[in-house]
Structure formats: C-alpha cells, structure tokens
Amino acid sequence: xxxxxxxxxxxxGTSTITRSLQALGVDLGDQTTGNLNxxxxxxxxxxxxxxxxxxxxxxxxxWKNMALTDLAVDHEKLILLKAKAVAMLNQRLQxxxxxxxxxxxxxxxxxxxxxxxxxxxxxxxxxxxxRNPLAAAFSYQRINGxxxxxxxxxxxxxxxxxxxxxxHRNRIVVHFDALLQSPEKEMQRMQTQLNISMxxxxxxxxxxxxxxxxxxxxxxxxxVQDLNAHSAMKVAPLCVKMxxxxxxxxxxxxxxxxxxxxxxxxxxxxxxxxxxxLYSYIEVLLTKNKSLERQIRGIRKSIAWxxxxxxxxxxxxxxxxxRKSREKRKLLIA
Amino acid sequence: MKNxxxxxxxxxxxxxxxxxxxxxxxxxxxxxxxxxxSLWNPKGFWxxxxxxxxxxxxxxxxxxxxxxxxxxxxxxxxxxxxxMRLKKYAVNLLQQRLATTHYYGFKxxxxxxxxxxxxxxxxxxxxxxxxVIVLRNxxxxxxxxxxxxGCDIETGLLLWLIMHLVPAIQDSQGxxxxxxxxxxxxxxxxxxxxxxxxxxxxxxxxxxNEIEVYARQFLDKKLQHYEYTRHDLLNHPAVKVTPLCIDxxxxxxxxxxxxxxxxxxxxxSTWQILxxxxxxxFSSIYGYMETISKRNKLFxxxxxxxxxxxxxxxxxxxxxxxxxxxxxxxKYAE
Numbered sequence: 001x002x003x004x005x006x007x008x009x010x011x012x013g014t015s016t017i018t019r020s021l022q023a024l025g026v027d028l029g030d031q032t033t034g035n036l037n038x039x040x041x042x043x044x045x046x047x048x049x050x051x052x053x054x055x056x057x058x059x060x061x062x063w064k065n066m067a068l069t070d071l072a073v074d075h076e077k078l079i080l081l082k083a084k085a086v087a088m089l090n091q092r093l094q095x096x097x098x099x100x101x102x103x104x105x106x107x108x109x110x111x112x113x114x115x116x117x118x119x120x121x122x123x124x125x126x127x128x129x130x131r132n133p134l135a136a137a138f139s140y141q142r143i144n145g146x147x148x149x150x151x152x153x154x155x156x157x158x159x160x161x162x163x164x165x166x167x168h169r170n171r172i173v174v175h176f177d178a179l180l181q182s183p184e185k186e187m188q189r190m191q192t193q194l195n196i197s198m199x200x201x202x203x204x205x206x207x208x209x210x211x212x213x214x215x216x217x218x219x220x221x222x223x224v225q226d227l228n229a230h231s232a233m234k235v236a237p238l239c240v241k242m243x244x245x246x247x248x249x250x251x252x253x254x255x256x257x258x259x260x261x262x263x264x265x266x267x268x269x270x271x272x273x274x275x276x277x278l279y280s281y282i283e284v285l286l287t288k289n290k291s292l293e294r295q296i297r298g299i300r301k302s303i304a305w306x307x308x309x310x311x312x313x314x315x316x317x318x319x320x321x322x323r324k325s326r327e328k329r330k331l332l333i334a
Numbered sequence: 335m336k337n338x339x340x341x342x343x344x345x346x347x348x349x350x351x352x353x354x355x356x357x358x359x360x361x362x363x364x365x366x367x368x369x370x371x372s373l374w375n376p377k378g379f380w381x382x383x384x385x386x387x388x389x390x391x392x393x394x395x396x397x398x399x400x401x402x403x404x405x406x407x408x409x410x411x412x413x414x415x416x417x418m419r420l421k422k423y424a425v426n427l428l429q430q431r432l433a434t435t436h437y438y439g440f441k442x443x444x445x446x447x448x449x450x451x452x453x454x455x456x457x458x459x460x461x462x463x464x465x466v467i468v469l470r471n472x473x474x475x476x477x478x479x480x481x482x483x484g485c486d487i488e489t490g491l492l493l494w495l496i497m498h499l500v501p502a503i504q505d506s507q508g509x510x511x512x513x514x515x516x517x518x519x520x521x522x523x524x525x526x527x528x529x530x531x532x533x534x535x536x537x538x539x540x541x542x543n544e545i546e547v548y549a550r551q552f553l554d555k556k557l558q559h560y561e562y563t564r565h566d567l568l569n570h571p572a573v574k575v576t577p578l579c580i581d582x583x584x585x586x587x588x589x590x591x592x593x594x595x596x597x598x599x600x601x602x603s604t605w606q607i608l609x610x611x612x613x614x615x616f617s618s619i620y621g622y623m624e625t626i627s628k629r630n631k632l633f634x635x636x637x638x639x640x641x642x643x644x645x646x647x648x649x650x651x652x653x654x655x656x657x658x659x660x661x662x663x664x665k666y667a668e
Contacts, residue, residue: 149622234618277574278619281488285626292633299640304652311645 001093001122004194005113006102007166008129009151009158011139013176016213017129018042018102020179020187023208024196027096048103051085055109078112085116093122098196107158110165125194126171128162130246133239134222134230148232150286152239153279156272159242163265167256170194175250183209189252238275242268336432336461339534340452341380341441342506343468344498346478346490348516351553352468353380353441355519355527358548360539362435374482377552382431382440389424390444393451396420410450417451424455432461437539446498449505464534465511467502469586472579473562473570481559487572489627495576496620499586500612503605510534511596513589520558523549529592578616581608 004026006018019042022028029044058077092099106113117124137151172193179186187205190196224247227233227240245264248254254261299305339361343349354377357363363380370378396416397409410417431438445452456463476490485493512533519526527545530536564587567573567580585604588594594601640646 147622147625149625231618235622274577275615275619277571278616278623281575282619282623282626284486284488285623285630289626289630289633292630292637296633296636296640299637302653302656304649304656307652308645308649311648312643315644 001120002098002125002195003089003093003117003122004098004100004125004127005106006100006127006129007107007110007158007162008131009107009133009136009155010104011136011143012129012131013174013179014102014129015041015043016176016179017127017174018100019212020183020190020208021100021127023204023212024187024191025204026098026100026196027092028100029092029095043103044101046088047085047101047106051081051088052103052105052109054081055112056105082112082116082119085113086119089116089120089122093120107162107165110161114165124169126162126166126169127190127194128159128166128171128173128246129176130173130243130250131176132222132224132227133236133243134227134233137232138222148230149235150282152232152236153282155239156236156242157279159246160269160272163246163256171256173246173250175247178250180213183213238268238272241271336435336459337437337464337534338428338432338456338461339437339439339464339466340445340449341439341466341468342446342449342498342502343443344470344472344475344479344494345443346475346482347468347470347494347498348519348558349441349443349468350375350378350380351516352466352514352519353439354378354552355523355548356439356466356530358540358544358552359527359531359536360544361437361439361536362431363439363441364431376557377554381442384427385424385440386442386444389420389427390442390448392420393417393448394444397448410448410454421451421455421458424452425458428455428459428461432459437536443498446502446505449501453505463509465502465506465509466530467499467506467511467513467586468516469499469513469583469590470516471562471564471567472576472583473567473573474560476572477560477562487570488575491572491576491579492620492623495579495582499582500609504609507596513586513596515587515590517561518590520553520555523553576616578608578612 004021006014006021008014018028019040022042028042055078058081059075089099092101114124133152133155134148136155137146137148140146140151141148170193172190174186174190184205224240224244227243233239241264245261245268249256249261339356341349341353341356343352353363357380364382366383368379368381368383368386370376396414428438431440453463472491472494473487475494476485476487479485479490479493480487510533512530514526514530524545527548562570564583567583573579581604585601585608589596589601
C-alpha cells in the first residue's frame with residue numbers, strides 16, 4: 001500500500017497538486033474540505049483538523065512556529081494521537097491501495113507521520129510543492145493580511161523540514177507554475193518518479209487539465225528577478241537561493257542525491273542556522289503581538305464593554321474637551 | 335572658540351556618571367537639569383531639560399526614525415520646515431548656554447541617532463564639538479534597562495547596537511572623539527578623568543577638590559548593579575540575536591584602553607567590515623523586528639488607556655461577574 005503526502009507552505013499550489021494526484025488515479029478519501037480556494041483545497045479534514053491540529057496543540061506549537069526542533073515522537077501526549085492517526089489511515093486504506101493527503105503543517109510534523117507509516121507498514125511518497133515564495137507570500141497577504149516578511153520566513157520553515165525529513169525516501173519536487181503551464185509533462189513526471197502505474201483513464205486526466213486547471217485563479221506571478229528585487233526579501237535572503245536550488249530539482253536538472261545539491265544545501269543550512277536566533281526572536285515578538293491583540297479583542301467583545309458604551313462615549317468626549325482646552329492654554333502661553 | 339561636549343552612549347551605560355565626571359573637570363552642564371529619579375538615576379540624569387524635551391524629542395518626531403536606516407544624513411539633508419524651526423531654537427539655546435562659559439556639555443540618550451542635526455547647529459555657531467562615547471558591556475546595559483523598563487534583553491542589546499553605538503561611531507568619524515569605559519571609570523576615576531582632560535587638552539577649570547568629591551562621594555559602587563564579563567557576553571543566548579555586539583564591544587574596549595585610536599587603520603578597517611556585515615545581514619531583519627515592536631507598543635498603549643479609563647473602573651463588578659460566568663461555562667464545556 002502506498003501513501004502520498006503533499007507538503008509545502010500553504011498557497012504554494014498544494015491543492016492543485018493534490019487534485020492532480022486524483023486525476024492520476026490516487027484516492028483522496030471522501031473527507032476533503034476546502035474553503036480558502038475557489039475550487040476546493042482537497043485537505044483531508046480528519047488529518048488537518050483532528051490530528052495535525054492536536055499534535056500542534058499537544059506540543060504547544062503553532063504552524064507559525066519558527067522552531068525546527070525535532071518532534072519528540074514518543075511524547076506522552078502524542079501516543080494517543082498516533083493511535084488515532086493509525087486507525088484513521090487504516091480506515092482510508094481499506095477502500096484503496098493508494099491514498100494521498102495534504103494538510104496544513106504536515107511538513108512540520110513529518111516525524112510523527114513517518115512513525116504512523118512505519119506502524120502500518122505502508123510505503124510513503126512525498127510531493128514537495130514549490131512556488132516562488134514571493135507569490136505565495138502575496139497570496140497569503142490577500143487572504144489574511146499577513147506580512148510578506150513573515151510569509152517568507154514561513155516558507156523557509158516549511159521547506160527546510162520538507163527537504164530534510166524526506167531524505168532517502170521517494171520524493172519529487174513539483175513546481176506549481178510548471179504544473180499549470182505544462183500539466184501533462186508534470187503529471188508524467190509524477191507518474192514515473194512516484195511509480196504510479198497508469199491507473200486513471202484519459203478522461204479523468206482531461207477533465208483535470210481542461211476543466212480544473214484555471215490559470216486565471218493564479219493571481220500572482222513572480223519571477224526570480226522580482227524575488228531578488230523585493231525589499232522584504234532582505235529579511236530572508238536565503239529564500240532566493242533555496243528557491244533557485246529547488247527549482248533546478250523540479251526541472252530535473254539536478255537530483256537530491258547529486259553532490260551539487262548536497263553541498264549547496266549544506267551551505268544554505270549553515271547560513272540559516274546563523275540567522276535562526278534572529279528569526280526566533282521575531283517569533284517572540286509576534287507571540288506577544290498575538291496575545292495583546294487577543295486581550296483587546298476579548299475586552300471589546302465582553303458584555304461589560306458593550307454595556308458601558310454610553311459611559312465610554314461620555315468619557316471620550318470629556319477627554320477630548322480637556323485636551324483641547326489644554327492646547328489652547330499652551331498657545332496662549334506661547 | 336567655545337567648546338561643546340556631547341556625552342553619547344546607551345541609556346543605562348553610565349552616561350550620567352561620566353557626565354558628572356566631566357562636570358568635575360569644570361565643564362558646565364547648565365542649571366536646567368532633570369531632577370533625580372529613584373528608579374532610573376538616584377544621583378541625577380545630568381540631562382538639560384530644554385535640550386532633551388524641547389529639542390531632541392521634537393527632532394525624533396520630525397524625522398520619523400526607524401531601526402532599518404543606517405545612514406541618517408539623508409533624512410537631515412532634506413528640507414524640513416520643522417527641523418529648520420528646531421534648528422533655530424537649538425542655536426539660540428546653545429548661545430544662551432555658552433554665554434557664561436567656554437566649556438558646555440550636554441547628554442541625552444537620544445542624541446546618537448540625531449547627531450547630524452546637532453552638527454548642523456554647531457556649524458552655524460563659532461563652537462568646536464567634542465564627543466565622549468560611554469562604553470559598557472551591552473549585557474550589563476540591557477539588564478539594567480530591563481530592570482527599569484521591563485524590556486526584553488534582546489531589545490536592550492538591539493538598542494545598544496542600533497540606537498546608540500553604531501550611530502555614535504558613524505557620525506563622530508573624523509571629530510574629536512574619545513571612548514570611555516564605565517567600568518574603568520568606576521575602578522579608577524582619577525585615571526579616566528586625567529585621560530579625558532589630556533585628550534581634549536582641557537585647562538584647569540575646576541578645583542582639584544571637585545575630582546576628589548566625584549571619586550569619593552559621587553561614584554557609588556552599590557549603584558552599579560550589573561557587572562557582566564566578556565565571557566558572559568559570549569555565552570548569553572540573547573546575544574545570538576545581535577552577534578555583532580561581541581565584535582563591536584571587543585573593538586570598542588581597545589579604543590577605551592587606548593590600545594588603538596579612532597584614526598588607526600586597525601580600527602577603520604575592522605569597523606568597515608563590521609558595518610558591511612551589519613547592513614547586508616542584519617539591518618533589514620532588525621527593521622522587521624522594529625515593525626512588530628511598534629505594533630506591540632501601540633496595542634500596549636491601547637490596553638493601558640482602557641485600563642486607566644473611568645468606565646473600565648466603574649464596570650469592575652460587572653466584569654468580575656462576567657469573568658466568573660465565563661470561566662464556569664468554559665469548565666462546563668470541557
């Protein structure tokens with residue numbers, strides 16, 4: 001039995017890639033949901049909402065976390081969740097021999113899932129979704145107003161474990177743009193590299209290519225030049241180098257095992273490690289930001305706050321008046 | 335030609351103690367000094383209130399400073415009505431202060447970032463400017479700063495680097511400038527004062543007794559709460575966010591002990607290397623940190639003003655009831 005895991009930062013074409021696997025005859029289960037995407041996000045509900053979310057909660061971890069520390073798979077709180085994940089996957093695999101899933105933050109908890117796969121004795125394959133980090137960042141900003149800088153850092157935090165945790169396993173890098181531009185070629189690549197024997201009929205494939213793929217829905221096109229030129233990029237200059245390297249892998253110019261990739265990756269990783277303490281401090285500041293925001297939101301939602309509306313109005317107007325008279329006095333003195 | 339002395343350095347670095355030392359040498363600090371404060375400075379700030387509150391604060395507002403900008407001269411070169419007015423005011427103020435003395439000094443922790451402004455002021459007066467940069471182990475400054483403001487150690491280190499030492503060195507290049515170590519001043523004030531007097535070629539302005547009073551009565555070892563060593567600096571986790579602090583501290587220590595001078599090739603070339611590193615690797619990331627810090631400050635201010643408002647205090651009982659109900663409901667739901 002085979003499990004195909006689609007990983008990558010959100011807004012990187014993970015949904016489209018997951019859908020393309022379906023067109024190739026891989027089963028996605030019947031629990032897929034989607035709300036952020038016009039055409040569905042193909043995210044397995046049980047995986048993302050039930051398991052991944054709780055794993056993050058159990059470890060007091062968020063998908064925004066800047067830490068790259070190893071997940072302690074034998075963490076006490078994770079044992080129950082692991083049993084749950086095994087049962088869920090087992091259930092999915094009863095109906096099919098090839099199951100694919102994608103879920104937010106899977107890239108950050110690969111050791112957990114790999115432990116699950118080991119228990120079930122299934123072959124795991126990884127599809128790493130690659131998109132220009134700037135394009136993904138703009139897409140995020142459109143949805144939730146996130147800073148470009150933050151999304152670029154997130155891109156690094158997802159790609160590093162996605163590459164390092166899938167070493168020596170069957171994996172492929174798929175570029176979102178390439179999938180949109182030449183779907184047949186990319187699907188062929190996936191088929192050969194992931195050993196998916198021809199399962200689907202041509203009709204399924206055609207449906208995906210001609211009906212599902214919609215270049216219009218891709219809102220952001222960024223080139224490597226844009227990436228270099230954008231001011232936010234100075235916060236995470238590694239993005240450019242890592243993206244260029246992975247782009248070559250996605251074009252099959254170099255392989256993960258090639259010396260060129262290995263030495264380049266080692267350099268990138270060293271550079272990243274030097275800057276990591278700074279990124280961690282950014283996270284500290286962001287966590288503080290979130291907690292302050294939550295406090296203010298909590299106050300504004302409370303009944304006491306709403307009830308005191310007339311009182312606050314009065315207080316504010318009194319204050320404004322006092323301020324004005326103070327300024328007037330200052331002017332008179334001057 | 336009259337003489338102006340500027341005391342530069344991070345807040346909580348012993349700038350007040352050094353300023354008091356200069357006054358023992360006969361340099362006048364004016365009679366509009368800010369009163370002592372039991373938390374910040376039980377023995378006085380040695381800050382001229384007119385200069386600190388009326389000029390420097392307004393200049394900071396007028397140029398809208400950020401951490402990201404390394405070179406400030408551009409901001410001051412642009413025509414700015416507010417700055418012109420402030421300059422006129424500052425010129426007048428300085429003339430008044432210099433009316434009764436030939437040796438006038440002032441200090442304010444904000445000065446380092448706005449040195450170009452003051453240098454413009456000096457240019458339009460017949461005065462010679464001199465600079466005293468106070469050096470303290472950044473970790474000691476950061477801990478002391480944390481004690482009075484509650485700021486993170488990381489932020490304290492960032493301030494040491496970005497707000498004070500880097501601009502102080504950058505903008506005093508080629509001028510009469512001396513680096514004074516606070517620790518050295520505490521250990522042997524006689525030696526340090528003699529060193530300063532020699533360096534600036536000061537005549538005997540004050541009674542020798544003054545120095546005695548300063549050394550025996552003013553300097554108080556008990557008020558020096560934090561004494562971190564270079565070893566502490568190397569090993570403290572917060573310093574990983576500002577690794578340049580270590581290199582710069584080492585370099586500045588050599589200046590403070592007269593091993594090298596500002597004009598020496600050793601200093602100039604090392605400084606150039608450090609500044610290049612600063613601009614290429616760190617300044618943008620620090621800029622992003624500042625963006626988030628500013629947002630946090632805004633939230634904190636909002637929360638503070640809510641907590642201080644009359645409606646908030648009046649609804650205390652209501653809030654108490656609401657909170658209890660909420661906690662109860664949460665427990666019930668679980």
